[in-house]
Amino acid sequence: MFIDGKWKEAENGGTFDVLNPATGEVLAKVADGGHEDVIAAINAADKAFSVWSSLTAYQRSHYLYTAFQLMMDKKEDLARTMTLEQGKPLAAARNEVQYGADFLLWFAEEAKRIYGQTIPSSRPDQRFIVLKQPLGVVAAITPWNYPVSMITRKLAPALAAGCTVVLKPAEATPLCAIEMCKIFQEAQIPEGVVNLVTACDPKPVGEQFVSHPFVRKLTFTGSTKVGKMLAGKASRHMKRISLELGGHAPFIVFDDADPVHAAKGAVLVKFLNTGQACISPNRIFVPRHMVDAFTAEFSSRVNAMKAGNGMDPGVKIGPLVGPDAIAKVENQVADALKKGARLITGGKRIMDSPLEKGYFYAPTVLTRVTQDMLIFREETFGPVAPIIAYDPADDVIAMANDTNYGLAAYVYTQSTSRAMRAFEGLRFGIIGINDINPTSAAAPFGGIKDSGMGREGAKEGINEYLETKLGGFSV
Numbered sequence: 159m160f161i162d163g164k165w166k167e168a169e170n171g172g173t174f175d176v177l178n179p180a181t182g183e184v185l186a187k188v189a190d191g192g193h194e195d196v197i198a199a200i201n202a203a204d205k206a207f208s209v210w211s212s213l214t215a216y217q218r219s220h221y222l223y224t225a226f227q228l229m230m231d232k233k234e235d236l237a238r239t240m241t242l243e244q245g246k247p248l249a250a251a252r253n254e255v256q257y258g259a260d261f262l263l264w265f266a267e268e269a270k271r272i273y274g275q276t277i278p279s280s281r282p283d284q285r286f287i288v289l290k291q292p293l294g295v296v297a298a299i300t301p302w303n304y305p306v307s308m309i310t311r312k313l314a315p316a317l318a319a320g321c322t323v324v325l326k327p328a329e330a331t332p333l334c335a336i337e338m339c340k341i342f343q344e345a346q347i348p349e350g351v352v353n354l355v356t357a358c359d360p361k362p363v364g365e366q367f368v369s370h371p372f373v374r375k376l377t378f379t380g381s382t383k384v385g386k387m388l389a390g391k392a393s394r395h396m397k398r399i400s401l402e403l404g405g406h407a408p409f410i411v412f413d414d415a416d417p418v419h420a421a422k423g424a425v426l427v428k429f430l431n432t433g434q435a436c437i438s439p440n441r442i443f444v445p446r447h448m449v450d451a452f453t454a455e456f457s458s459r460v461n462a463m464k465a466g467n468g469m470d471p472g473v474k475i476g477p478l479v480g481p482d483a484i485a486k487v488e489n490q491v492a493d494a495l496k497k498g499a500r501l502i503t504g505g506k507r508i509m510d511s512p513l514e515k516g517y518f519y520a521p522t523v524l525t526r527v528t529q530d531m532l533i534f535r536e537e538t539f540g541p542v543a544p545i546i547a548y549d550p551a552d553d554v555i556a557m558a559n560d561t562n563y564g565l566a567a568y569v570y571t572q573s574t575s576r577a578m579r580a581f582e583g584l585r586f587g588i589i590g591i592n593d594i595n596p597t598s599a600a601a602p603f604g605g606i607k608d609s610g611m612g613r614e615g616a617k618e619g620i621n622e623y624l625e626t627k628l629g630g631f632s633v
């Protein structure tokens with residue numbers, strides 16, 4: 159763990175294993191932090207706040223820029239660590255490191271653009287001035303599916319704003335977090351500004367994050383269930399929260415779209431990170447008369463994707479994170495097949511040697527998916543593509559909106575009017591129009607409804623770490 163600028167074991171000496179999900183091998187043992195460690199980290203962050211927040215924006219920017227350059231220098235090593243502990247193919251890991259570094263660069267610039275405002279008063283002897291100031295100590299909880307970029311997406315704006323941080327990464331991927339803290343240390347960010355607590359059991363750390371009086375904000379990316387629970391507790395202590403939670407993205411193909419082009423896009427985004435992404439399409443709506451053409455193109459592309467160890471060249475489908483993820487996918491596929499879905503390809507765990515040692519599930523395509531199936535409602539977080547046929551009389555936008563989630567949605571059409579109506583009518587935070595990658599450090603990312611609150615990246619991203627202070631001056 160990295161606390162107050164020093165690398166530390168857990169106070170109680172405990173450790174836990176980090177596994178390679180492609181092979182089941184133990185990669186490393188890391189400190190299993192608990193109550194005392196998190197308190198020490200929060201104290202260190204609190205102590206560092208006065209120093210860090212009183213630097214100039216230019217000084218903070220410089221540290222972030224240095225960290226960005228170090229990330230670029232270490233891109234290959236970071237990508238390899240990520241593939242080993244998280245499983246994604248090396249090419250995808252490199253892309254993620256770049257995406258992660260983009261946040262450091264973007265917020266190195268935004269640090270200098272934290273503007274307040276002056277407001278005219280109706281009284282001639284009064285002036286209003288609005289200041290933006292850092293919130294204080296930020297607690298950050300990050301997931302395993304994007305183990306580098308989810309750290310920088312939170313830490314870069316927090317640090318740019320002048321906040322200090324205690325980070326708790328997911329128990330499956332602490333090694334990426336350790337490498338990132340080495341970068342912050344090498345960038346000579348002052349001690350206590352960034353602190354890392356690794357833990358096998360997140361609960362004791364989470365309890366302190368939501369209740370300790372020094373913590374002013376919780377930023378969380380993970381499941382809706384845990385996010386709601388933590389938000390409920392944090393609200394009792396009036397802590398600010400940002401939540402980036404689950405999704406159940408619709409992917410709508412309109413009848414004027416090219417089915418081949420749409421299928422190509424749908425495959426790329428569905429199987430990104432083996433379906434383990436909150437923006438992964440979970441309901442692919444295709445006009446009934448286009449289902450055959452779409453499915454043929456879609457499944458031929460799926461069949462061409464090689465599953466395997468992400469370190470091996472040409473691999474497109476890495477392992478799932480663990481046995482629970484396999485069980486969830488198996489359950490959803492069995493439920494769909496029982497209720498009348500048709501299996502086009504995949505549909506089983508891969509047990510061929512040597513993949514049987516890891517958690518591999520064959521990329522799967524289901525057609526005839528209907529609203530009564532689990533997969534129509536429940537986030538899959540795995541490599542299963544459910545195709546749903548719709549008729550001209552159906553209101554496909556209403557069908558797409560029929561979910562508790564509201565993160566990403568995708569639309570394929572050649573009509574600008576349809577594109578605009580869909581963009582306006584879909585109740586989701588991120589809409590890709592003929593575009594499967596509507597994400598960037600410069601663009602606001604986040605959801606509505608059960609997908610969370612707050613935005614990450616962009617101008618909005620830094621506001622999440624700022625307090626608005628009003629000054630009324632009698633002159």
Ligand code: ADP
Nearest residue numbers: 299300301327328329360361364379380381384
């Ligand atoms: P997933 O099911 O995708 O693993 P989780 O919400 O369980 O999603 O995990 C996301 C992050 O939340 C991880 O860092 C995990 O350790 C953390 N987490 C899970 N449960 C708790 C909890 N009770 N308190 C604090 N953090 C938690």
